[in-house]
Amino acid sequence: MKKNQHDMTLPPDLAGHSGTGPVRRQRPIYQDSLPPCNHACPAGENIQAWLALAQEERYEEAWQSLIENNPMPAVHGRVCYHPCESSCNRARVDRPVSIHAVERFLGDLALERGWKPAGQAANSGKRVLVIGAGPSGLSCAWHLRRLGHDVEIHEAGPMAGGMMRFGIPAYRMPRDILDREIARILSTGITLKLNQKVEDVLAARQQGQFDAVFMAIGAHLAKKVDIPAREAGKILDAVSYLSAVERGEAPKLGRRVAIYGGGNTAMDASRTARRLGAEEVMIIYRRDRDHMPAHGFEADEALEEGVKINWLRTIRDIDSTTMTVEEMALDENGRPQPTGRFETLNADSLILALGQDVDISVLQRIPGIRLHKDGVVDVDAHMMTSVPGIFAGGDMVPSERTVTIATGHGKKAARHIDGWLRQQPYHKPESVPVMEYPGLHLWYNTDADAVSQPILPPETRSGFDEIIGGLNAGQAHYEAARCYSCGNCFECDGCYGACPEGAVIKLGKGLRYQFDYALCTGCAACFNQCPCHAIEMVAEESR
Missing domain, CATH: 3.50.50.60 (FAD/NAD(P)-binding domain)
Known part of the structure; x- marks a missing residue:
């Protein structure tokens, strides 16, 4: 009697295969994320972008990229408290990239070489009054002018600069640097009227036939304190x-x-x-x-x-x-x-x-304007007050008070004023995830500590000469090269070399790469190798 013979070999599971190859369940895509330095910058600078250009010694291009968001890099490189560096992922390895020092280098180099800002929109035929020539007012005027609007600044004091001039000593902010940065802003066609205190905003708007107003009056009034005095001395x-x-x-x-x-x-x-x-x-x-x-x-x-x-x-x-x-x-x-x-x-x-307060007496002649409990003016998400066409920023609105925050307010207001004037509301670009340190694939660490800026010895600081020096070109290039380019491809060729199937195609300098999905198996070798995490693995669409 014949017995049935059974093969002891288990049958292969072919559910995950098509033909002779595996079915890809995930695929890589190139996807930029937001570097934490960019995310932390109150002025909204694209720091990673201009550092990348500086790393290639394309300094004028780096400066042009910088002033798209901040018209005074030589100032900010000195007086900004650089929250970007507090957020820098490199700080988890050694020290953060000295972003402010590279920014200062670019700003100083632009002044030295007389670089001019590129491009300006066609004249819109609209006029905007800016009240106050401090950091917020100057920033707003700069961006409005680049957007094509006619801008006139009325400044109550004898000189422009606001607290950058009257609140920050010259040993931190040299006046020749400040003056030249302001001069470049005005050279774009902005009118500045000094010793011109605005007492009545609505009257000034009507008399000057201004289509919109941006109020940027600084906090120049000292807070009061009640201290008993038997015989007051000099206070x-x-x-x-x-x-x-x-x-x-x-x-x-x-x-x-x-x-x-x-x-x-x-x-x-x-x-x-x-x-x-x-x-x-x-x-x-x-x-x-x-x-x-x-x-x-x-x-x-x-x-x-x-x-x-x-x-x-x-x-x-x-x-x-x-x-x-x-x-x-x-x-x-x-x-x-x-x-x-x-x-x-x-x-x-x-x-x-x-501490300081803002003189808000000018607001008392604006019917319907809404004040904040902190003694400043309320604004909406577009930096506009409760009165249509009147915007405010800087020290006048509820916020921390720094030069960089005020500069960011000026830029934000300018974009919304532009949208309001054109009846085409400005929409902020869709946000992308911030690339924090755990997301990086740092399979090696470079031994490249930060460069320290030179500083005058304490015993020589007897006058108002600047006490902190700048970087030279070699140091600025080195410092820019320390950037990890978090979340943004910098064309290191790592993915190109890691792919076992040759599925990564180089498109040429500045054009990055693309994937040939006909060859890609979804092995994630490129993803795991990419140091800046500019590649994501996404689920393959069901077929």
């Missing part, structure tokens, strides 16, 4: 003091000067007083260093220059040359609480650096 506010120094009218403060406050303005006022001859300068601040609003490097430089900082102290009363201060202690929430322990400090002058 002045930091904003007025720094402004007087800029005008060449610095008041005599005496040998011993005290500054009350812990922000960047307090640091600037103390360091300025030292440069103008005060032998003893001290800062009095009610919290500790960890809770100080001033940036750490500002405090470090002040201490290096001989300024003394009295932490956890608050002034209780003042006499002609003495102050009674109370020692404070921080509670569990970091708030200062009185301790009942007092001491006496001596000073010939007291400078109050407790």
Whole structure:
């Protein structure tokens, strides 16, 4: 009797195959993501793009890319607190790319070589009034002019620049650099009228036949503080003091000067007083260093220059040359609480650096305008106030107050003013994911630490010469090359070399690559190799 013979070999599973090859279940695509530096920049600069151009030593192109979003790179490379660098993925490996130093290099090089901005839209026939020639007003005017509009700036003061001139000392912001950056902005055809304070916005709009208004009045009024005074000595506010120094009218403060406050303005006022001859300068601040609003490097430089900082102290009363201060202690929430322990400090002058407010009296003649609880004006997502055609930005709206944030406000407002004038609302480009450090495929780390900018030794900082130097061309090129190009292909050929099937096609310099899906097996070798994560693997469409 014949027995049935059974083959012990399991039959192959052919469900995942078509013909003789595998069925691809995923495919690679090239997809740009947003670098964290770009995402963090208040001015909205395309940092990765201009760093890539600088890396190729295409410096003028890099500068042209930069000024598409920020018209004053030589200024911002000096005074911006570079939140882009705090977000830089490279900081997880060694130190962040010194973005501000490369920006300064490009800005200075443009001034040195006289580069001119490329392109300007045809004249629209529309007129816009900008009130205030600080960073926000200048930025808005610049972008509006490039969009084809006629722009006139009315500035209440004798010089343009706002707090860049009257609030930041020359040792941080050299005036010749500031003047030349402003001159280039005005050279595009913008009209600037100095000593022209606008008292009535609606009247000024009507008289000048302006189609829209952008209000960018800076915070030049010092906040008030109530300190009991038995016999008041010389007391002045930091904003007025720094402004007087800029005008060449610095008041005599005496040998011993005290500054009350812990922000960047307090640091600037103390360091300025030292440069103008005060032998003893001290800062009095009610919290500790960890809770100080001033940036750490500002405090470090002040201490290096001989300024003394009295932490956890608050002034209780003042006499002609003495102050009674109370020692404070921080509670569990970091708030200062009185301790009942007092001491006496001596000073010939007291400078109050407790913050600034905006003079909003101009708003009182605008019926229907809505004010914010913080004493500034409310604006919508388009930077427009509750009155059609009147926009605002910078210190006038609820926000942090820095030069770069104000500059970003000016650009944003200009785009929305342009859309409002043309009746074609501006729509922000669709957002893309931010490429954070865990998403990178850094299969090797380069040994390339950041370049440090030169700085004057403390003992030589007796005047208002700039204390921090710039990079040379070699250093700027090196620093730009440290960029990881997070989320954006930089044509390293890694995917081209990694593909085992030859499915990656090079399209030529600047054109990147494309995939030949007839050859691609979806193995993800290109994805895993790409250091900047400019490739994503997506599910194959069902067939």
